[in-house]
Amino acid sequence: MATSPDLARPGTSGRPNRPDQPLAVFDQSRKRIERASRFMPAGVSSNFRAGMLPHPLVFERASGPYLFDVDGNRLIDYYLGMGPMILGHDYAPVRRAVEAQLARGFLYGGQSGLEEEAAELFCAMVPCAEKLRFCGSGSEAVQAALRIARAATGRRIVLKFEGHYHGWFDSILVSVAPRADQAGERLHPASIPGSIGQDASAWGSVEVLAWNDLALLEARLAAGDVAAVIMEPAMCNAGAIFPKPGYLEGVRAACTKAGTVLIFDEVITGFRVAPGGAQQLFGVTPDLATFAKAVASGFPVAAVAGRAELLDVFTKGAVHGGTYNAQPVTMAATLASLRALHDGSAIAGIAQHGTRLMEGIAAELKAAGIVATVVGFPQIFHVAFGLDRPAQEWRDLLRMDRARYVRFCAELLKRRVRALERGAWFLSTTHDSLVIDETLAAVADAAREVA
Numbered sequence: 001m002a003t004s005p006d007l008a009r010p011g012t013s014g015r016p017n018r019p020d021q022p023l024a025v026f027d028q029s030r031k032r033i034e035r036a037s038r039f040m041p042a043g044v045s046s047n048f049r050a051g052m053l054p055h056p057l058v059f060e061r062a063s064g065p066y067l068f069d070v071d072g073n074r075l076i077d078y079y080l081g082m083g084p085m086i087l088g089h090d091y092a093p094v095r096r097a098v099e100a101q102l103a104r105g106f107l108y109g110g111q112s113g114l115e116e117e118a119a120e121l122f123c124a125m126v127p128c129a130e131k132l133r134f135c136g137s138g139s140e141a142v143q144a145a146l147r148i149a150r151a152a153t154g155r156r157i158v159l160k161f162e163g164h165y166h167g168w169f170d171s172i173l174v175s176v177a178p179r180a181d182q183a184g185e186r187l188h189p190a191s192i193p194g195s196i197g198q199d200a201s202a203w204g205s206v207e208v209l210a211w212n213d214l215a216l217l218e219a220r221l222a223a224g225d226v227a228a229v230i231m232e233p234a235m236c237n238a239g240a241i242f243p244k245p246g247y248l249e250g251v252r253a254a255c256t257k258a259g260t261v262l263i264f265d266e267v268i269t270g271f272r273v274a275p276g277g278a279q280q281l282f283g284v285t286p287d288l289a290t291f292a293k294a295v296a297s298g299f300p301v302a303a304v305a306g307r308a309e310l311l312d313v314f315t316k317g318a319v320h321g322g323t324y325n326a327q328p329v330t331m332a333a334t335l336a337s338l339r340a341l342h343d344g345s346a347i348a349g350i351a352q353h354g355t356r357l358m359e360g361i362a363a364e365l366k367a368a369g370i371v372a373t374v375v376g377f378p379q380i381f382h383v384a385f386g387l388d389r390p391a392q393e394w395r396d397l398l399r400m401d402r403a404r405y406v407r408f409c410a411e412l413l414k415r416r417v418r419a420l421e422r423g424a425w426f427l428s429t430t431h432d433s434l435v436i437d438e439t440l441a442a443v444a445d446a447a448r449e450v451a
């Protein structure tokens, strides 16, 4: 896909980073966060923005692969808004579609043609999607999927996997990142809530299993009392782990046999690793899947999609509401985003640069004597310090040297490259060869600094 002319190149988007440039400072951001903390806890509106080092940053604008902060720094961005900005910041066709809709009204409390068009294209792209419901966030879409599964099966129990994240709500924020001393036996993991203040009765019917172990899952499903199995089809949050060969196929067969609804949480992988998500890439179709992030280029859109008879529980007594769901401005962004992603060329383009970046990071870390794995898809991969071979499940990731990786990210940031402290790297269509060159130079310096 061609990069739109008003994006991405340093000449129009800000000065390029130079090797002789002094290290970046973030004093204005620090002062702004200190001030904002008087009105907002930690100065932010999501816990996942609070932990950044040296402190959360305050931005003035974004374009292509760059963020521009209040200290005047131009940062190469691998956060990409935690994933949504797969077409780069300020992707012109999305901006134009949004501007056009703004002139026609913000919220109708009724249907729009855009919503219908977006739903049709979505269903054409995603293998499991015979029908869908639009939602406002990935967390909400997961709740809708769980409700559908329980309504359709008349069962209560949901199986989830250690290390998999499905949003922050009480019913599912369980064993996302349990410590080794909390996690219990591998065969019988403890259910560890992710937050204080969580209502234990809300996750009382959620059982936790080790992922990537088919025999364990088959044995548990055999009782015939499980409403749903929910998983990231490839683990992308706490670390990157691929399903073992045959695992997803085995899960699919076991769920069908047990009458259990199989839910793929494709909030990260959807519209990113293939136009139809991980289910298309791996050739395994779930009953339901949840989507968000890449679907709308930064606008708050998510969806639960799947078999028509399951989605139709919303016409038979199951409830899903939301004042802002499918708000027309966000639907304009959704339609423009899906049109850019549906033929696969944008995703293939990212693969080329992402592969080079993955290989380059691995080589620079090795040259600096740092033991690490670089694993995942070229569109979203994970760097794990301290691991000498790819992890197979959450417990392998407990051996990561997180403290050193966080220092590495702090050094990268000083060199004007912004990567997520938890290890994930998101790429966009605007991360081209020059951006990758600049990134790898910063990676080499930062690696030497923390070696």
Ligand SMILES: Cc1ncc(COP(=O)(O)O)c(C=O)c1O
Pocket (backbone or CB within 6 Å): 082, 137, 138, 139, 140, 142, 165, 166, 167, 168, 232, 237, 265, 266, 267, 268, 292, 293, 302
């Ligand atoms: C796999 C997965 N599921 C669900 C969510 C929750 O989505 P949201 O942050 O839009 O509520 C996330 C967010 O990162 C996610 O990665």
